[in-house]
Amino acid sequence: MAFVNLHRHDMSSAYDGFGKPKDVVEYVKNIGQTALGITNHGNVAGIVDHYFNCKEADIKPIIGIEAYFVPSLKKDPKPKDTYHLILLVKNEVGYKNLMQLISKANEEYFYYKPLIDLRMLKEFGEGLICSTACGSGFIPQMLLQGKNKTAAQALRSFKKIFGNDFYLEVMAHKMHTQVDVNKAIIKFGKETNTPIILTTDSHYTTKDDFETHKIMVSMKNADFTGYPDAYIPSEEEVIKIWNKNHKELGSPMPYILATQEVADKCNFDIEFGDLIPKFGKDGIKKLQVIATKRLKKLGKFSTKYQSRLSRELKVIDDKGYSDYFLICHDIIDYANKNKIAMDFGRGSVGGSLLAYALGITQVDPLIHNTLFERFLRPDRSTLPDIDMDFDTRRRHEILEYIAQKYPQGSAQIVSYGKWQVKNTLGGLCKLYNYDDEIKDKLAKRIFDLIDPEEDDIDYNRIVKDKLIGKVESMSGGMIKHFCKLYGQTSYFGTHASGVAIVEGDIRNYMALMKSAGGMVTSADKYNLDKLNILKLDILGLETATIIDIAESLTGTKFNESMLKDKKTIQAFKRAETDGIFQFDTRGGKGMLLKVQPDNFQEVVACTAMNRPAPLKLGVVDNYVEGKDGNVDFSDTPWYKYTKDTYGQIIYQEQVMIVCRKVAKLDWEDIDKIMKDASKSQNAKNKELKKKFIKGAMGSGWSRDDASNLYDSMTLYLFNRAHGTAYTLVSWYAMYLMQHYPLEFIFALLSRETLQIKLRQYESLAVSKGYVVLLPHVNGSANYSLKDFQGEKVIQAGLSSIKGIGKKTAEEIINNGPYTCEELIEQRVSKRAFNSGVREALRNAGALEFRQPLYEKRVVRYNATLLNEYEWNADQG
Numbered sequence: 001m002a003f004v005n006l007h008r009h010d011m012s013s014a015y016d017g018f019g020k021p022k023d024v025v026e027y028v029k030n031i032g033q034t035a036l037g038i039t040n041h042g043n044v045a046g047i048v049d050h051y052f053n054c055k056e057a058d059i060k061p062i063i064g065i066e067a068y069f070v071p072s073l074k075k076d077p078k079p080k081d082t083y084h085l086i087l088l089v090k091n092e093v094g095y096k097n098l099m100q101l102i103s104k105a106n107e108e109y110f111y112y113k114p115l116i117d118l119r120m121l122k123e124f125g126e127g128l129i130c131s132t133a134c135g136s137g138f139i140p141q142m143l144l145q146g147k148n149k150t151a152a153q154a155l156r157s158f159k160k161i162f163g164n165d166f167y168l169e170v171m172a173h174k175m176h177t178q179v180d181v182n183k184a185i186i187k188f189g190k191e192t193n194t195p196i197i198l199t200t201d202s203h204y205t206t207k208d209d210f211e212t213h214k215i216m217v218s219m220k221n222a223d224f225t226g227y228p229d230a231y232i233p234s235e236e237e238v239i240k241i242w243n244k245n246h247k248e249l250g251s252p253m254p255y256i257l258a259t260q261e262v263a264d265k266c267n268f269d270i271e272f273g274d275l276i277p278k279f280g281k282d283g284i285k286k287l288q289v290i291a292t293k294r295l296k297k298l299g300k301f302s303t304k305y306q307s308r309l310s311r312e313l314k315v316i317d318d319k320g321y322s323d324y325f326l327i328c329h330d331i332i333d334y335a336n337k338n339k340i341a342m343d344f345g346r347g348s349v350g351g352s353l354l355a356y357a358l359g360i361t362q363v364d365p366l367i368h369n370t371l372f373e374r375f376l377r378p379d380r381s382t383l384p385d386i387d388m389d390f391d392t393r394r395r396h397e398i399l400e401y402i403a404q405k406y407p408q409g410s411a412q413i414v415s416y417g418k419w420q421v422k423n424t425l426g427g428l429c430k431l432y433n434y435d436d437e438i439k440d441k442l443a444k445r446i447f448d449l450i451d452p453e454e455d456d457i458d459y460n461r462i463v464k465d466k467l468i469g470k471v472e473s474m475s476g477g478m479i480k481h482f483c484k485l486y487g488q489t490s491y492f493g494t495h496a497s498g499v500a501i502v503e504g505d506i507r508n509y510m511a512l513m514k515s516a517g518g519m520v521t522s523a524d525k526y527n528l529d530k531l532n533i534l535k536l537d538i539l540g541l542e543t544a545t546i547i548d549i550a551e552s553l554t555g556t557k558f559n560e561s562m563l564k565d566k567k568t569i570q571a572f573k574r575a576e577t578d579g580i581f582q583f584d585t586r587g588g589k590g591m592l593l594k595v596q597p598d599n600f601q602e603v604v605a606c607t608a609m610n611r612p613a614p615l616k617l618g619v620v621d622n623y624v625e626g627k628d629g630n631v632d633f634s635d636t637p638w639y640k641y642t643k644d645t646y647g648q649i650i651y652q653e654q655v656m657i658v659c660r661k662v663a664k665l666d667w668e669d670i671d672k673i674m675k676d677a678s679k680s681q682n683a684k685n686k687e688l689k690k691k692f693i694k695g696a697m698g699s700g701w702s703r704d705d706a707s708n709l710y711d712s713m714t715l716y717l718f719n720r721a722h723g724t725a726y727t728l729v730s731w732y733a734m735y736l737m738q739h740y741p742l743e744f745i746f747a748l749l750s751r752e753t754l755q756i757k758l759r760q761y762e763s764l765a766v767s768k769g770y771v772v773l774l775p776h777v778n779g780s781a782n783y784s785l786k787d788f789q790g791e792k793v794i795q796a797g798l799s800s801i802k803g804i805g806k807k808t809a810e811e812i813i814n815n816g817p818y819t820c821e822e823l824i825e826q827r828v829s830k831r832a833f834n835s836g837v838r839e840a841l842r843n844a845g846a847l848e849f850r851q852p853l854y855e856k857r858v859v860r861y862n863a864t865l866l867n868e869y870e871w872n873a874d875q876g
Contacts, residue, residue: 094127
């Protein structure tokens, strides 16, 4: 077969293209094609998925774009008309040039769309193949308008840039003006001796996808201009379509053969090697020096610590990850020097002693029994994640530092919005005239039947449900459309925390694209992994901010001796956890009351067990029975590995140890089991279970014990390192609450926005014997601490009143003090002191100026007694 589909759109042409890369490649393989192109509108977001899916199926991937072109952006920076142009990658130079070209279009020449012109093509044209695209291309349009001289001039310009790699393009379908375009292009090609390729401008995969594609476009309220033969055809089909629509133009074979010629020219493999920025030579020695110095300072340099550190450093050195750790340490060092608060760590990195020694986490693995292998092993092929949480008020400073440190080599990461259950059903039900009640019922049924981790839904399975099947029958196909749309890309956004970093210019490896949040990588975090591009999660944690505020007021700093504080553990036992990270919920409090933890590790267990899987399995009851000595679990085969959790498997690390030491599984299978744990029971890999049972039976376990344990431990569990890091935050927050309650509650109030929580924390302050002054126009805009009648009290801010925004509150306070409402009217803008604001202030008593009623308002305040102090406007 000679025909290669070079002009094709998939789901990354959001609301226009349709088709998941894996499904597309499978279909192309089945129809016998050996190469496949991708040319999404104005972006290269889909190229990585396209490339790797093609490679896996032994299909040659051809990478490209359908760009938005104007002849000269210098003459016309805000053009009325833009034109399409196909660009395909020939080689490594072409790939880098395409990434640079599209980045520049987004960064410097974005006008509704990323635009390119001839000047940019001259700069970045090497290594690229160019074709004139559809009827919306520049040369086709000029020919249709009878501007043949302009077309000829453009042709000369393109050929000067691309030489023999420039092609005219005809299409097999008959949509719009394509008949006239084809006639003009073929004639023009003969006159100018320019080769012609045949494309089908595919916007979906199979014939059966046409109706779904039509539905998808309609859901954006866009006028549908598609056509029923814009699928991916076989060579026989494309000849048939051509002969049906354009038989008078002769045989399509010369143009089909030209597609193979183009495909043969395209030879590029995405193999970038190590892209991590370098910190000079001997990175591993630098890490050893930094870590050793810190561990000595902490008094933790015994033989045990030295041995663990040496083991980790060897793995990191062998993997070539030393610069990765140095980058993270550099960021932490910047935060420390600039007094930007951090949390205690996040994720499996809490299993690394090196990370602890570098200050990346506060989790000492030797104290907290966390596992390095959960974070990194010699056989692991991808970079481990190191996520860092910072004070939400100053997280932007960390992002700015990274941007300054790596001005060309860093960018925030894109996120791909997906067609999910609710938004897909919402659009479909609107089109099919189903009300919200039906939509909600359908959503609930579908959520019960699918694996949320997967981007595919088994249509035949879900329509067996009575309600879903009835809707499908009555609608004539709505559920089928739902299943096809589900999991596809619907929009591009900015990842909440992800930053990509490379050595050199990131635009050589992945184009940047414009997002509402600024410039972002075209590839999301999963695809950046495939490109070997380092990604970091720089997160903001509100609890880190609250703790920093409390620390600044008290001068307190965390130290490990606090983990034995009796007041703190007693407060956890009593579940006095209002305002405490992770435990300020009914479920968290119930867990603590049930378990009655006696130490820090048991609070960690509470953190881990307060999750759906352990609750579902009854692990909590067993844990309590074992802790109280009412039931002896020591006769269970796995007790040896779960003594510290009373015979219960509650951590991922315990699963890994059991799989390794009992079932004798290799790490590759253990990784698969850990990944399997996030899936629904219906989606689990049955072969993994067989392997585990066989291995466990070889260690003397019964089949039933092995089977039952496998089923229970492959539900989603917390990893111990993450649970420990998060519990350190909870513990320290509780320590501050017990030893500095006024300051900690003030910190809570100063960051809270929910009215119900504000009232809860105000009541908490009063219950501990503190005064909370009610909000007043002569008080403060936000919560503040002040001296009142010889004691420290909390002043509630005007912004704590429902309906009063922060800016309004600040404008009112900044123009005070006041002795009457008239003064507020005179000094404050009508926008800030409008009728709604006046009413909200009056209802809260914040406009009370009379004596002694005003004095009566500044009393010890309990939210439940609020009405006692409310001022009645009718009082004389």
